[in-house]
Amino acid sequence: MQVFHILVDWFHQQSWLELIGVVTGLLCVYLAAINNIWNWPFAIINTAIYVYIFGHAALYADMGQNAYLLIINIYGWYYWSRQPQNAPKVLIKLMSRKQVLAFILIVALITPVLGFALTQLAPLLHYQPAAYPYLDSFCTVCSLVAQIYMARKVLENWLIWIFVDIIYVGVYLSKHLQPTAFMFAVYAIIALLGYFDWRKEYGTQGKA
Structure with missing residues (x-):
């Protein structure tokens, strides 16, 4: 019973807005995994909430990332709603050497620029100093590249997500932001399952 009371007390101390963000985040990832169009409205709610939460936590790169994803999610809902049911399925691909080099260069070049910008802009705009500006920028850039590779069905996108999600757990x-940390721990597990599922599908492509 003592453990139960501790959990109830912890739950009451959490922000309702963050808890809603966690629930909508997990729902949108699950619905996306089963290819359900209703993942998009939940994703829109989730990213809108986390624009505010990350701004309040001075995680400005994450805030910008969610603002960008909010727009992408609105577009995604529109795009999915217009796709015919018999549209051809995109095949899974392995990451090419060119894509590996592109990933390394993008992360290496943009991370320090974005991190430096965050350290300089926050005081100028009278915001609180950015929390972990370079680590936050690194994870944001990795996430945006992973999102592109996921859209192109590159298998290794899941490995990037696992790596980034584990770092995010520690940051949050x-x-x-314990509920958010829990959400990203679940994301890491889903990404691991996604990697094995895509790898299995990749191995069966063209054999039917």
């Missing part, structure tokens, strides 16, 4: 725990 340090910012006392």
Whole structure:
């Protein structure tokens, strides 16, 4: 019973807005995994909430990432709603050497620029100093590249997500965003399952 009371007390201390963000985040990922169009409205709610949460936590790169994803999710809902049911299925591909080099260069070049910009812009705009500006920028850039590779059905996108999600768990725990840290831990597990599922499908392509 003591454990139960501790959990109830912890739950009451959490932000309702963050808890809604976690629920909508998990729902949108699950619905996307089963190819359900209703993942998009949940994704829109989730990203809108986290624009505010990450801004309040001074995780400005994450805030910008979610603002970008909010727009992409609105477009995604529109795009999916217009796709015919018999549209050809996109095949899974392995990451090419060119894509590996592109990933390394993009992360290496944009991360320090974005991190430096965050350290300089926050005081100018009278915001609180950016939390972990370079680590936050690194994870954001990795996430945006992974999103592109996911859209192109590159198998290794899931490995990038696993790596980034694990880092995010530590970042959000340090910012006392425990429900969000839990959500990203679940994301990491889903990404691992996604990797094995895509790898299995890749191995059966063209054999039917």
